[in-house]
Amino acid sequence: MGINLNATWFVWTYNGRVRIMNKTVIILLVLFLAVGTTFAGDGGNGGFGATKDNPKQPGKSSIYFYDVESDDNGYGKLVINMDKKTFVFNGQDFTPGQNIHLQVDAGSEFYLIAKGKSTKSGNLHIEGQWKGGLPPTPGSVGAVCGYQPAYGFRLVNLGGYVARMRVQWSDDNGVTWHNSSGETKDVSLLETYDVNIKTLDPTIPIGSQVRMKMIVVWGDDVVADEWFTYVDQEMLCYPRYFASGAVWNASLEFEDNDCTLSDGTSCVYCTGCSL
Secondary structure (H helix, E strand, O other): EEOOOOOOEEEEEOOOOOEHHHHHHHHHHHHEEEEEHHHHHHOOOOOOOOOOOOOOOOOOOOOEEEHHHHHHHHOOEEEEEOOOOOEEEEEOOOOOOOEEEEEEEEOOOOOEEEEEEOOOOEEEEEEEOOOOOOOHHHHHHOEEEEEEOEEEEEEEEEOOOOOOEEEEEEEOOOOOOOOOOOOOOOOOOOEOOOOEEHOOOOOOOOEEEEEEEEEEEEOEEEEOOOOOEEEOOOOOEEEEEEEEOOHHHOOEEEEEEOOOEEOOOOOEEEOOOOO
C-alpha cells in the first residue's frame, strides 16, 4: 500500500488496485481511525470516568456498611473491608463504662464479632481483623450487654491485701451514687466470695443501676467502672471481678457475668444467655 502526499489528489494503491482520493477525505479517514482505536482500547466506555468492577465480587464493592443498634440503648455503624479483612465500629449513646459485644444473628445461633468498653461519655470504638468468611447479611448485626443484670457480685482476690465488698446504687442514671448500708466479711488472698445485693442492703430499689465498690484494708477504696441493673431472681447473675495489685495500687477488673438459669444451667451473660 502507498500514498502520495505531494498532490491535492492522492493516488492510493491497495492490493494492486488504484484509488484516487481527495486530501480532505484522507484527513477525515485518519481521524476516524484514531478515534476508533481510542474507543476500542477502553472497552467501549469512551474513556470518560469509566468504572471497573471489583474482580472478587463483580458488580459489588468489597466494603460493607451496617447500622447497628443495641438491645436497650446505643447505636453506631460497622464497616467491614473484605479485601483488607478489617473492620471498624464507631458508636455513641451507650451506657458509660459498659462492656459491649458486637454479635451476628446467624438464625440458629449468635456469634461474636468483637467486644469493647464504652467510654464515660458513652462512645464506643472497636477495630481489628475480620476473621469471618462471608460478610453478615443486612440487619443481622447487633450490640448487646448494655445494663447487664446483677443479683449480686463475685470477687476473686488475687491482690496482696484483704478486701471487703460493698455496692453503690443509683436511681437517676448515674447522676447520684449511694453506698449500701452493709459490707461483706474480709476476703483474703486467693479467696472467691459471692454476695447478694439484697444481703448488703435490702432497701436498694429493684431496677437501680449498681456497681461494685471494693474496700481495701489499709489502702484506698476502688470503685468498678461497669454499671449493672439490679434484678431480683429473674436470673441469678453475679458479675465476676478480679482484685489485683498491692495495697497502694489495688485494682478491679471485670471478667464475665456468671449466671444461673431457673433450671440450674450455668452460663455467661451475653455470650451464652440473656434475659
